[in-house]
Amino acid sequence: xxxxxxxxxxxxxxxxxxxxxxxxxxxxxxxxxxxxxxxxxxxxxxxxxxxxxxxxxxxxxxxxxxxxxxxxxxxxxxxxxxxxxxxxxxxxxxxxxxxxxxxxxxxxxxxxxxxx
Amino acid sequence: xxxxxxxxxxxxxxxxxxxxxxxxxxxxxxxxxxxxxxxxxxxxxxxxxxxxxxxxxxxxxxxxxxxxxxxxxxxxxxxxxxxxxxxxxxxxxxxxxxxxxxxxxxxxxxxxx
Numbered sequence: 001x002x003x004x005x006x007x008x009x010x011x012x013x014x015x016x017x018x019x020x021x022x023x024x025x026x027x028x029x030x031x032x033x034x035x036x037x038x039x040x041x042x043x044x045x046x047x048x049x050x051x052x053x054x055x056x057x058x059x060x061x062x063x064x065x066x067x068x069x070x071x072x073x074x075x076x077x078x079x080x081x082x083x084x085x086x087x088x089x090x091x092x093x094x095x096x097x098x099x100x101x102x103x104x105x106x107x108x109x110x111x112x113x114x115x116x
Numbered sequence: 117x118x119x120x121x122x123x124x125x126x127x128x129x130x131x132x133x134x135x136x137x138x139x140x141x142x143x144x145x146x147x148x149x150x151x152x153x154x155x156x157x158x159x160x161x162x163x164x165x166x167x168x169x170x171x172x173x174x175x176x177x178x179x180x181x182x183x184x185x186x187x188x189x190x191x192x193x194x195x196x197x198x199x200x201x202x203x204x205x206x207x208x209x210x211x212x213x214x215x216x217x218x219x220x221x222x223x224x225x226x227x228x229x
Contacts, residue, residue: 044209047216050216059217060217101171101172102156102171102172103166103211107165108165
C-alpha cells in the first residue's frame with residue numbers, strides 16, 4: 001500500500017525559513033517524478049515544483065523561484081522542500097504528489113502559516 | 117503558462133441525474149508524437165487531498181466508479197458523472213501536465229439539488 005506522509009509545517013514569520021519533508025513507502029520511490037502542490041486556505045490547487053527520478057531536473061513555478069528548493073534522497077525514500085524568504089502568500093497546505101504523468105498519489109498535506 | 121478555465125464554478129444536480137464539468141485550455145495539451153492529451157481530473161472532498169479520477173483525458177483510474185468519464189481533446193475537455201450519487205459532492209479540478217509550470221483549473225463545486 002502506498003503511503004505518503006508530509007511533515008515540517010508550522011507557523012513562521014515573514015522572511016523566515018522552513019523545510020518540509022515527505023516520507024514515502026509502498027512503491028519504488030526512485031522510479032517516480034515527485035512534486036509539491038499547495039492549496040491556500042479556501043482556494044484552489046497550485047503546483048509548486050517537481051524533481052526528476054534521479055534529481056537531475058527540477059522545475060518551479062515562477063512565484064517561488066529563487067526562494068524554494070526541491071530535493072530528494074532516494075536512499076531514504078524522501079522528498080524535501082526548503083522554503084526561504086517566506087511571504088504571507090505562501091500560507092497553504094503543502095501536498096507531496098507522486099506521478100510520472102498525472103498525480104496518482106497524494107499525502108494528507110502539512111500546513112504552513114506565514115504570519116507575524 | 118497554460119491557463120485552464122473550468123465551467124461552471126459551481127453546479128447543483130439532483131441525485132441520479134447527469135453532471136457535466138468543462139475545462140478549456142489556453143493552448144493544446146495534445147502531444148502529437150504519442151497522440152495523448154496531458155489532462156487529468158481530480159476530486160477533492162473537504163479536509164482530504166485530491167484524488168485522481170481520470171488521466172490522459174479519458175482513462176479512468178483503477179477503482180474509480182464507471183459513472184465517471186472523461187472526454188475531449190486538444191483544448192476542450194469534459195468530466196461527466198452519469199448518475200450523481202451523494203458521495204460525489206466535492207470540488208473537481210482539471211490539471212494539465214503537458215508543460216511546466218503544471219497548472220490546475222480553478223475548481224468546480226458540485227452539490228446536490
